[in-house]
Amino acid sequence: MNSKLENVLAYPERSLRTHPGKLLFGPVSERLFVECIDRKPGFCGNIDFIHKVNLDALFTMECSTHPDWAASSTLWYPTRLRMRYEDAHICFTESKLLTQNDIAYSVQRWQNKGDAPITVSLKVEPSCPVKKEGSRYEIQSEIPVHGLLIHAVVGWNQPAEEVQIGPGETLELVAAAAVGNSDGDTPVETKERLEQFLAKGLTAQEYIENGVKEYEDFFAGFPEFDSSDAVLNKTWCYRTYILRNATSNPHYGLLQYPTVYEGRGHKTKKGQPFATGGWEFSRLISLSSPLHMTDYRWYADKELLHQFVRGYYSNLTEDGLNPCVFVNEAGGSFANYLVWAVYRMYLVDGDLDFVKEMLPSLKKNVDGNAESFRSQNDSLMVEERHQRTGKECQPSFWYFSNYPFSKRDRKHMQTPLKRVDSSIYHYLNTLGLARLMEASGDAEANVYFEKAAKIASDMKEKSWDPETKFFYDVSNETDEKAMVRNIVGIYPYWAEITDKTMLEGFETVFDPEIFNTGCLFATTEKTNPAYSPMGAWLGFMVSRDSCMWNGPSWPYTNGIVLDAMGKQSRANGHCYDQQFAKYLREYSMQHYRYQDINLPYLVEQYHGVTGEDLSDEPDYNHSFYMDLIVNYVVGLDLREEGIVIDPLQLGLERYSLKNVCLRGHQIEISYTKDDGLTLLSDGKEVLAHETQFPKVIPYNEL
Numbered sequence: 001m002n003s004k005l006e007n008v009l010a011y012p013e014r015s016l017r018t019h020p021g022k023l024l025f026g027p028v029s030e031r032l033f034v035e036c037i038d039r040k041p042g043f044c045g046n047i048d049f050i051h052k053v054n055l056d057a058l059f060t061m062e063c064s065t066h067p068d069w070a071a072s073s074t075l076w077y078p079t080r081l082r083m084r085y086e087d088a089h090i091c092f093t094e095s096k097l098l099t100q101n102d103i104a105y106s107v108q109r110w111q112n113k114g115d116a117p118i119t120v121s122l123k124v125e126p127s128c129p130v131k132k133e134g135s136r137y138e139i140q141s142e143i144p145v146h147g148l149l150i151h152a153v154v155g156w157n158q159p160a161e162e163v164q165i166g167p168g169e170t171l172e173l174v175a176a177a178a179v180g181n182s183d184g185d186t187p188v189e190t191k192e193r194l195e196q197f198l199a200k201g202l203t204a205q206e207y208i209e210n211g212v213k214e215y216e217d218f219f220a221g222f223p224e225f226d227s228s229d230a231v232l233n234k235t236w237c238y239r240t241y242i243l244r245n246a247t248s249n250p251h252y253g254l255l256q257y258p259t260v261y262e263g264r265g266h267k268t269k270k271g272q273p274f275a276t277g278g279w280e281f282s283r284l285i286s287l288s289s290p291l292h293m294t295d296y297r298w299y300a301d302k303e304l305l306h307q308f309v310r311g312y313y314s315n316l317t318e319d320g321l322n323p324c325v326f327v328n329e330a331g332g333s334f335a336n337y338l339v340w341a342v343y344r345m346y347l348v349d350g351d352l353d354f355v356k357e358m359l360p361s362l363k364k365n366v367d368g369n370a371e372s373f374r375s376q377n378d379s380l381m382v383e384e385r386h387q388r389t390g391k392e393c394q395p396s397f398w399y400f401s402n403y404p405f406s407k408r409d410r411k412h413m414q415t416p417l418k419r420v421d422s423s424i425y426h427y428l429n430t431l432g433l434a435r436l437m438e439a440s441g442d443a444e445a446n447v448y449f450e451k452a453a454k455i456a457s458d459m460k461e462k463s464w465d466p467e468t469k470f471f472y473d474v475s476n477e478t479d480e481k482a483m484v485r486n487i488v489g490i491y492p493y494w495a496e497i498t499d500k501t502m503l504e505g506f507e508t509v510f511d512p513e514i515f516n517t518g519c520l521f522a523t524t525e526k527t528n529p530a531y532s533p534m535g536a537w538l539g540f541m542v543s544r545d546s547c548m549w550n551g552p553s554w555p556y557t558n559g560i561v562l563d564a565m566g567k568q569s570r571a572n573g574h575c576y577d578q579q580f581a582k583y584l585r586e587y588s589m590q591h592y593r594y595q596d597i598n599l600p601y602l603v604e605q606y607h608g609v610t611g612e613d614l615s616d617e618p619d620y621n622h623s624f625y626m627d628l629i630v631n632y633v634v635g636l637d638l639r640e641e642g643i644v645i646d647p648l649q650l651g652l653e654r655y656s657l658k659n660v661c662l663r664g665h666q667i668e669i670s671y672t673k674d675d676g677l678t679l680l681s682d683g684k685e686v687l688a689h690e691t692q693f694p695k696v697i698p699y700n701e702l
Helices: 004-009 187-198 204-221 230-246 289-296 302-314 338-349 352-373 395-401 407-412 420-439 445-463 487-494 500-510 555-571 577-589 626-633
Strands: 032-037 043-049 051-063 073-076 081-086 090-098 103-112 118-123 130-133 136-140 150-156 162-165 170-181 224-227 323-325 330-333 636-638 642-645 654-662 665-672 676-681 684-690 695-698
Touching (some): 004 204, 004 230, 051 150, 103 187, 103 204, 118 170, 230 626, 289 626, 338 420, 420 487, 487 500, 555 577, 555 626, 684 695
Antiparallel strands (some): 043 051, 090 103, 136 150, 224 654, 636 642, 654 665
8 A cells, every 4th residue: 555654654563552562543534533442352441432331342343263453563653553463263353443534444454374264253241331233233322521411323334234254265355433422412323323334345455445544634734844864754754643643623512623632642540441530631631732733833724724723713611710620621821832833834824814803812811810810010921839830849939938758748848930931932922913903903012012021031131140150940929030940941042031151051952961961951950959850859769650740851941942953053153053953863763762763652751761661642732843853954044024045054965845834825935955945935936056044034025
């Protein structure tokens, strides 16, 4: 099968570290997904609908020769899971796939190698009621999970409940389950979906090829990147898969729009049907939403991106905050830079009508955060709980209480801080809002430009320490600095509010005694008493997969630090280009288990020295990567006045970026070491064999 995605990302025996034997599954549909699956025919394992449901089975197959499925081999693809088994009696192959309209199906080939008939039967035995009607089975969930009552209709394209395969004979069959939400899909409608699918009458190979094509069609909307660096190429491809894997279209309850999840994993209680305990990432989490948009803004379907944004703001609270959302409930908010991400999306599509539609919500968002979290004596943002920053256990929260050991003491001895990260997010959101208002002709834009300038000024006055040359969190009560170098002290360089006299603070990311501890980049300085590269606290392990930002390396901040490095390099004569190349390589390798590029497996956090996985949420989605490639490798930067071409000098022999949809134009950039850089707009040459940068091109000249 000629499939680029399958060829690039195929992964034999892809499984969870924390649950040996549980296989991972590649595709997702609009609402249906499989977090992990058992090594047997059909669909048994952890099957979910919109959110974590943990339905343990849809269907499986029983064979009269009793195959030992533990001896089977599997090959994971983004589009399907392929399984093969052979013994003295049978040769069996299977591809498991999903349709976009929530049908899980298995395409199987059974060969009888023996001298006696064998029997194969369809089994539907989940841990919830099953009703049989004719040749179909209806699974009925009687336990509501996140306000969902799911059901499924199961069947296969065989005339009876079991079939016989004679000696030397081969049988190809298709079994499928259509899944729906009982509050939104009637069993009759769900059964009609199943019947229409099975009635297509395709060959087994056609069912597979159609399923792969349907899934891969989505990826045509992403730009095509290629270069002389195989690691960058593969990681770009993998990141497109991560975005697709996390994209859902619940169209139900509080999630009426397409949305992007932080992942598809469950932290706890796998294998317990309908268990809702533990953390899950399959929901709208406001902390990560702007990071999704940072990469997704380059996707060609602008209406899909607008739907994402409408969804983010459809649940805005009365006080203007972005909650985390399940279909049936909205929870707390995280500090985030979502308005800034919307502004940067606008730079790509230039759609002022959409900006004007969203401006009331964006204003409410910026004003609401200021009202809820702004300090009484300046414009910095106060965080009373370390969890709201999404950077749990950063030691600055306990600097003034001398780092208490016990979890109970830590809970009660936090110091409310004017946080660097929250304040920088608020600065960027305010600045992004001002620029959108200005582009829309809103007369109040200057008010928000002034507010943004005040935040930047207060940050440099209150948070910057001229003696140690770093930005620190600040006590909300006394304005005393919490003298802990956290990775968020790099954020002001990312927001471009610093000057050349402050560069020494940025260069802490290169220091092996501060942030460069072995695996880019430690989240707290190595010299802090609470520093731990493995996520412990003062020698005590909180839990194997807990969220600790006191030393481990997190992709979330690694992407932001690299973005800051690229900006500061350009602003200072390309002084950090070689460091950017080095750390982009390290960040890319972080996307692979054991740093083996044959094993794509990005997780939440890593040991800050060795790079070992500290968590197990594969294909984790709370960082950005593709925007770094576009902006700094290819050199395509967007400003209000137009595009700026200014690639970092990274030593690549060649690179190209095609299929870039930019303000109604089709952009293509290519570079070779011998010929320089060429830029095409709608096939027209705008730059040819260019070697001197930066080059500024107004949008109206594309």
